[in-house]
Amino acid sequence: MYPVWQFPAIGSALVIAFIASFHILPSHLATSAFWFNVYVENKAYKQNRPELLEFIKKYVLTILIFSFVFGSLSGVGIWYSITVSNPKGISALIHNYVWGWATEWVFFIIEVVAIYVYYYTFGKVDKKTHLTIGLIYALSAWISMIIITGIIAFMLSPGKWLKTGGFFDGFFNPTYVPQLLMRTSFMFAVAALYAIVVAATLKNKEVKSFIIRKASLWGIAGTLLGSGFFVWYYKALPDAAREVAGMTPLIPAIMPHIVIGSLIVLMLWFIFTLIKPNWAKLVPGVLAILLLLAGIFSAESMRERVRKPYVIDHYMYSNQIIANDMAAKHVKSNLAAIDAQGILHYAYFVPAGLRDITDSNMLQAGKVIAQIECSACHTLQADGWLRPLPAMVKKAGLSNVDDAQALIGFLNAFPYMPQFAGTEMEKKALAVYLVSLYK
């Protein structure tokens, strides 16, 4: 086991969630925007309307700075935050999917080179070449989505991989296709939202209404198709995930409402801008993007939560303990070894004085056990943001050690909780620590 990292009060999982949700905006914009761009640029050349190019220049600069300053770095940020929150989890993903990520990296380089070449060759090379560079960008950005969606979907529904360990068996898993189609559809809605914001600042009324009308249609189509694929995606989820999806408080009741509500409001916004394109203004446009962000945050949080108790379904628990054997790759579950040795001996990063539990160090040992086994999903401080243990202990009324120890014994009776791994003595130590939080 690696050392544990916690951000004060926030914990570690929420740090990933904040960075990842933010990343969705620039990354989906980066993926989608150029389809719209190439479409408008093509129209400008074919219908000989150079005034449309004014919009494209503005739009590309937004993408260049927003997507490539904040998008690429927040992408690296997700990686770093997962690395320090769940090193064993990211390690498992990388040791299976390193070539997938390396392939994505190739397309990432194509993207970065393409966007700079596109921006700086504007008006300096022939139309065909310029459109081709735009198309190269659009294709490579979408390919990067094709790849990363496979890995994200794998974590939730590894499918045949659990038996074969095959790269493509895990990649083309049961939730992959609906998720890819859903993300692809919604990315057009994201592109449309940005196009409307950028076009709202244009002075040329005719260009403004042309762009906004087209963008609104793209937005409506993207939102409708995306919602349809969402239903398919939901049906494709593993049974256990669908069961967990209905459980509060793991999934706060408001979350699905935020997702559906944001979709309805977005739809209304697109219909409004379709009918009255010249009434579109910057502020409501930005508000629509923020609303979308709230919807995305809720949807992505739900996707992360329905995977519990696993970080990789049926392979590794959220707390980085390997829960099941993986015969195809000769991997053994960690549970038997931890139950035999005790987690405080099994893990290297434990204070020497706490490896063997005595009456005098029991509370401290219990705390270290909680840090190792619980902190991935629960902050230990009372004022913590993520399902704080003190609050949960009070709610469950764990005022004595025997009750607490009994509860720890059948934790996995909750479908979203992993089983406790360790010796009876360690179970007791954890119980002592939990009860200390009751006071």
Next chain:
Amino acid sequence: MNIPEMLKSLQDPMGVPFYPQVFRILLVVTFALHIIFVNFVIGGSFMSVYAYFRHGAFYKNLSKAFAKATTINLSLAIVLGVAPLLFTQVIYDPFWYTSNVLSASWMIGIVFVLMTAFAFAYLFYLKSSTGRRHIALWGIFSFILIILAAVIMHAVSYQALQPGKWLAWYMNNNSVDLYGAHLHAFQLPRFLHFIVASFALTGVFMMLYAWYFWEREDMDRKYLAWAGKMGARMAVDFTVLQMGVGVWWMLSLPATFHFYTNYMFLTGVPFAVVLLLVLIRAQSDPRKYALPVAALMAVTVFAMSSLREVLRMLYTGKYDYSVSNYTLNISYGSTALFLASFVMGIVIVGYMISVVFKMGRSAKPIDLSSLKLRTWSVYLMIAWILMMIGIGVVIAS
């Protein structure tokens, strides 16, 4: 549990999907590419500010050119950094992950440091034509933040090499440091070896700049000759300084490594010496020597990247860790996917570079629609998508 056992227990039980030596080579090559652009960013960012404060039209031009180049180079440095970051996690996972967690807050912080540095670099570039003095502040802040990012990266990489100290860094009596709020190790000569190199490489960058724009009608050749000369001077001065820092670093390494008798080291040194000799010759006509100097510089950086790997093998070997012992679970399919995509990427990026190369040398708009790779680039990507659909269909059936 002793340290070698601990390292073994942290290695991923699923093993690696191809021969570890391949990952090692990829790590060395992509790190060299990454660090070249990091060097351009550090040196270029500094030069953009320095030239901003100097008088004269030449300096003004140079500042503007570097401000623009820094934004692009920073993008490329980041995207090229992804690959070595990935490959190091494949074969050196116990080292990289532990060191990251021990300074986790800094590792998350580096993302925000770079975002801010990037935003400031853009502000400086977009506003610098106003010529106001306080605009330079954006450039200065950006430079300072870039150096801070370098400090964090250096510390975390250096911590990774010292597993014997990890436990002490993590522990605080009978409790542990959960916040990862400290950087624990710093080695000045190693750090300086990256920073000083930045100015030598930026000098070469200026020589290339003079060579590239020489053909363009609307460029002032006097300015280009001046920039090339300054670049050649910088390159030679900082290469000499770099050699001094290199010796200092070498002397600071544990004597048990016998680093200076290592054959990799002995083959690396001649490159640096040849580079220096050519650089001295290049002073008379920097433009003419730009390409050979750039090629030699690239080889030298590659040699340095290899030596860095040799050093890592020595550090990790102290704890019986060897990449070669990593469990193999070969995945031919995904390896082929990467190799095919990689070759394809070289073709497509090559096409785009040829477009921008030709465009940049022409003062007027240029017709490049007849370049053969234009349609090929698009077809290749469509073929890639069709291939994936094909694999998907086969897997599903």
